[in-house]
Amino acid sequence: MTTMTDTSPREFKMPDVGEGLTEAEILKWYVQPGDTVTDGQVVCEVETAKAAVELPIPYDGVVRALHFPEGTTVDVGTSIIAVDVAGGAPAPASAPAATAAPAEAAAPARPAAKPEPVAKKPERKPVLVGYGVAESSTKRRPRKGVPAAAVPAEDTLYAATAIQGVQGELNGHGHAVGGQRPLAKPPVRKLAKDLGVDLATITPSGPDGVITREDVHAAVAPPKAPEPVAQAAVAQAAPAASAPAPVASSDGVRETRIPVKGVRKATAAAMVGSAFTAPHVTEFVTVDVTRTMKLVEELKQDKELAGLRVNPLLLIAKALLVAIRRHPDINASWDEAAQEIVVKHYVNLGIAAATPRGLIVPNIKDAQAKTLPQLAESLGELVSTAKEGRTSPAAMQGGTVTITNVGVFGIDTGTPILNPGESAILAVGSIKLQPWVHKGKVKARQVTTLALSFDHRLVDGELGSKVLADVAAILEQPKRLITWA
Incomplete structure (x- = not known):
């Protein structure tokens, strides 16, 4: 008895790499038809609405075909690559053509149908350029004061x-x-x-x-240089009037269109949903952070923090965590379906990060339980991973409160929009020397402006003001990190 071996290729389908995602864009293929792959080998990189993710293949074999080229957005559950798991011969030279259009290659040719007798259609005549044609039976009513012959029926x-x-x-x-x-x-x-x-x-x-x-x-293209023989004639001719040419870039391109997809598309949808769902209120405070900046310089020399990212954002994050501990109701969300306010007893601290693919907000899980060195380490990993475009979807889920540092762009302050599901977001402006009254005298001090936006459905003015005031007080007197903690 002969044992039959299944030599049909295995189809690897686009997985759901996040929670509830429906599609992903193929950014880059790492394999080509004919390549040998092993279980766990990364075969491509895809971008979802949350992050860029590398996809490993779950079996051994030889790549038969890539069903979609780079730059294609594919629905979750759609096959993206075929692999011969029996260890067959590499794909033939015609494989790339089949990859580009698998549907057309697989479709059988249809038999030619017997032509039906064609009925003669009434003659059609042109109308206004760009708006199609009209039947010849159309008659036009002569315009008032104009003979009918002035508007020929055969060409309007x-x-x-x-x-x-x-x-x-x-x-x-x-x-x-x-x-x-x-x-x-x-x-x-x-x-x-x-x-x-x-x-x-x-x-x-x-x-x-x-x-x-x-x-x-x-008509707007620059004229060609005249031939030497014709220069005299050109000089004698009267210059013709011409309309001024519009201003364009150096390469002549006046517009560039960028497809809205991936992270940018998800960010846009989230911000629109947040802005028109949660009633935003923003409060501001300007604070002298000279002592905090001195403490940052001292911490950079501390052996316990050697090799870690120590900057003002580290102490600002710690100050916000202390303020949340003192006022836990700020760390909450609004459950519309249950009509309840959900107070979180953990803080997943989001840090807004600008990346080439758009703005993302990964968060540090259980940030309230971390020591200062642990918080510094987590911040460093978060920032470096985001810049490399390797932030996982899980790292951007479950945030409870966010910090956005607009000061790195030289901006004094702003009115940040809440991340969906969160009740507060703190914006930090640039830190710069300003004249400030200190101990009864005007001195040059390092000053910044903080802005706190919150959801007014569950955070009233008193609670929001207390949280913002606590953050400002800690940054003005950083010793409160010890006394208030």
């Missing part, structure tokens, strides 16, 4: 002239004679208007004397 391109009471004709170049408008489709007219080009000055190249987009672009 003369309608604009007839309305003006002038029966114009086109010359051999399509220019208007007797006041008729030049012929062009509406998109071409808009292009000419945007570029500041008079259509009457353009020689049309399209059929029936119609001006094309190429004609408009040619």
